[in-house]
Amino acid sequence: MADRILMAPSILSADFTRLAEAIEFVEGAGADLVHVDVMDGHFVPNLTIGPPVVRALKRVATRPLDVHLMIDNPGTTVDWYLDAGADWVTVHVETCPYLQKMVQRIHAAGAHAGMALNPATPATALEEVIADLDMVLVMSVNPGFGGQSFMSEVVPKIAEVAAMIAASGSHAVIEVDGGIDEHTAPIVAAAGARILVAGNAIFGREDRAAAMQAIRAAGERAIAGG
Numbered sequence: 001m002a003d004r005i006l007m008a009p010s011i012l013s014a015d016f017t018r019l020a021e022a023i024e025f026v027e028g029a030g031a032d033l034v035h036v037d038v039m040d041g042h043f044v045p046n047l048t049i050g051p052p053v054v055r056a057l058k059r060v061a062t063r064p065l066d067v068h069l070m071i072d073n074p075g076t077t078v079d080w081y082l083d084a085g086a087d088w089v090t091v092h093v094e095t096c097p098y099l100q101k102m103v104q105r106i107h108a109a110g111a112h113a114g115m116a117l118n119p120a121t122p123a124t125a126l127e128e129v130i131a132d133l134d135m136v137l138v139m140s141v142n143p144g145f146g147g148q149s150f151m152s153e154v155v156p157k158i159a160e161v162a163a164m165i166a167a168s169g170s171h172a173v174i175e176v177d178g179g180i181d182e183h184t185a186p187i188v189a190a191a192g193a194r195i196l197v198a199g200n201a202i203f204g205r206e207d208r209a210a211a212m213q214a215i216r217a218a219g220e221r222a223i224a225g226g
Contacts, residue, residue: 005185005219006032006195007212008066008175011057012048013147013199019053020060026202029209030216033066033088035177035197038081043072043095044144051080058085066195068116068177070143071095074102082109090114090137090175094121099129107132114175118143119151123160133172135195136161140188141178147200150179155191162192182214186222193219 009031014022023034036054041047058065064087071077074091075098081089089106093115096102106113114135115126119142126136138158141148158174165172176188177197185196198215205211 003220003223004194005189005216005223006173007216008033008035008195008197009202009212010035010037010177010197010199012037013203019057022203023057023061023063025208026212027061027063029212031063031212033064033195034061035066035068035199036086038067038069038071039144040071040073043092044070046144051084054081054084054086064088064112066090066175066197068114068137070116078102078105079109082106082111086111088112088114088135090116090135092116092118092143093125094118099126100132103129103132116143117157117161119154123157123164126161126164130161130164130172131168131170133170135175136165136172137175137177138188138193139178140176140180140184143178147204148179150181150184152187155187158188158191158193165192180215182211182218185215185219189219189222 009026039046039048066088067086068090072095089111103113112134116137140154174193175195176193180196180198181201202211
């Protein structure tokens with residue numbers, strides 16, 4: 001994966017009345033994962049979907065469901081999403097006082113474990129658990145709504161997380177979410193990101209397949225030094 005960019009289109013930007021069609025389309029266009037934003041209206045000022053929708057998506061998706069829990073009580077609800085079929089589960093370090101226990105719980109269910117960092121949260125918050133993670137999600141916007149502008153100040157943090165992963169011997173991959181398009185993809189890829197979440201930059205374009213391919217290509221050119 002070192003020289004590849006994986007695309008995880010965010011269905012937050014899709015038409016919620018046609019989610020099955022949206023998933024079928026992005027998978028056909030080469031999506032590697034399907035990014036599912038779960039918001040509770042407490043941790044973030046928006047309310048999206050819950051376990052029943054994740055379970056329904058699992059029935060139609062052929063790519064792994066990358067479920068991002070923007071919720072304030074993952075300790076009491078993470079099992080709901082694991083039982084619903086989430087393949088990757090990412091919780092926010094800001095909401096989880098027992099990081100190691102959470103990682104073990106996700107792994108015990110057979111899923112990949114990720115931890116997310118808000119823009120203001122330092123990379124050092126992951127020091128005690130990074131060796132056991134499968135993913136680190138660096139937010140490049142404040143979570144809660146799609147369509148926000150990329151925050152360039154998080155780029156050094158992506159590089160710092162990459163250095164922490166290398167130093168710890170972790171196999172974790174860095175995912176970046178927020179304002180990702182063909183212009184910002186090379187910036188985060190050069191810093192160490194390998195999974196890119198894009199919503200409006202895909203679903204808001206007339207040619208969605210071309211948009212996704214352009215984002216991936218831009219990131220992979222940056223990795224190659226082009």
